[in-house]
Amino acid sequence: MVVRVQETDFDPGAEIAAATAGREDVGAVASFVGLVRGEGGGRRIRAMTLEHYPGMTEQELERIEAEARGRWPLQAVTIVHRYGRMVPGDRIVLVVTASAHRQAAFDACAFLMDWLKTKAPFWKLEETDDGAAEWVAAKAADDAAADRWAVTR
Amino acid sequence: MVVRVQETDFDPGAEIAAATAGREDVGAVASFVGLVRGEGGGRRIRAMTLEHYPGMTEQELERIEAEARGRWPLQAVTIVHRYGRMVPGDRIVLVVTASAHRQAAFDACAFLMDWLKTKAPFWKLEETDDGAAEWVAAKAADDAAADRWAVTR
C-alpha cells in the first residue's frame, strides 16, 4: 500500500509494475492518471498550482485508502498526488488498484478518484493566458460523483 | 487509436504515455492490465495458452473500439491483446482510454474490458500443475458484466 504526496512527477508504468511485482494472485490492475488540461471553463490555462494541507493530506489519503481496502478485496493500492505548479500535459494524480478480478479493481479505482477530486485537501489555482490567477470553485458534478459511494466522512 | 493482437509482451507505461503525448486536452487516462493468475477454480495454474481467430479478432477489436468512441468522447483508445502461452504474473491484455474527464475514461475502459472478456474471439487453455490441460468454459458472471452495456452484437 503506497500513499505519497509529492512535488515531483511520477512514473505510471513503474507504479503499475510495482503493484504486481512478484505476485501471482493479481488478475486485474486498474489505474487512473489525471493530467492538467490546457483549457478550463472556456479559458486557456497556462499553468495551475495545487496547494495542500501537509500532514492532513497524507492522513486523509491513508484513511480513504484503508476504506477502499475494506470495501473491496485489493492486493495493492497506490495513490500518488502531486502539489505545486504544473503546466498543461503534466501528470497530477495517479491511482492504481490491483485485485484478483476486474470489477473490484475498477470500482476501487473510480471510488478513490471520486474521493480525491472532492474530499482531499487540495486547492487549485489556475493561471490563464492573460496573466490572471484564480482559485477554482468546487464543482457540483464532482460532489455528485463522490456521493454515489455514500462516503459520509 | 491503437488496436494490436500480438504474441509479445507490452509496456503499460509506454502505452499510457503515448495516449497523451503532445496533447493538452486530456485530463483523464484510465487503464486496465489483465494478468495471468496462478490459481483458477481452486486449482494451481502452471500456464495458459490463448488461441484466437486471426483476422476476425482484429476486426472485432476495431469494431468495439469504434463503438466505445461513439459512446464516449475519447481522445485516445489503446487495446493490446496477447495470444500464445503465458505463465502466472504475465500481462495478457491492456486497455487505455483518454478523455477530458474521468467518468468517460473509466466507463469506456470498463466497457471495453467487459467486451473483451466476453465477446472477443479468444479461447483459454489452462495447464494445471498435474500436467492436465483444459479449455476454460465461459463464465456467466462475465456475460452479465457485458450485458450491463446492452451491446447486442
Next chain:
Amino acid sequence: MRLRYFAWLRQRVGVAAEEIDPPPDVRDVAGLIAHLRARSPRHAEAFGELAVVKVAVNQTHVGFDHPVAPGDEVAFFPPVTGG
C-alpha cells in the same frame, strides 16, 4: 468452402482448417453441420454438443440459420473465454 476450427473443436476434429465442397442441398449453417456430422466420427463428436458451438461466416458471428455458400469461410468455436 473453407472451414476453420478453434479450441476444443479444433482438437476434436483434428485439423485447424479444411476445404470442403458440400452438396448443393447444404444451404445454411445447420445443414452444413448435419453434413459434417456424417463426414467422420471425429466431426460427429466435435458437433455432439451444439449448445456450446458458435459459428462465424466470413468472420462475422451468425446463427445456425445463416446461409452458407461456396467460397465462404465458416468458423466453428466454443463460447469465447478471452482475456
Next chain:
Amino acid sequence: MRLRYFAWLRQRVGVAAEEIDPPPDVRDVAGLIAHLRARSPRHAEAFGELAVVKVAVNQTHVGFDHPVAPGDEVAFFPPVTGG
C-alpha cells in the same frame, strides 16, 4: 492556538499561519470566527462568506459548532478542488 489558512483564505488573511491566544469565551469554531472577524479588516474580509469556509480542528474536518481549546491546530480553507 495555531491557526492555518489555505488557498484564498490564506491570501485574504495575508499569512499562512498564526499563533493566537483567544479569550476564554471562545469555546467553539463559530466563536473563534467571531473573534477573528474583529481582529483585523483582512480577517473580516476573509470570513465574509462563511458558506464557502471549511474548517478542520487538529487535521479533522469539523462543523462550526465543534469545540476549540488552547493547543489546537485550527485550519480554515475553501471547499476542496483537488486533482
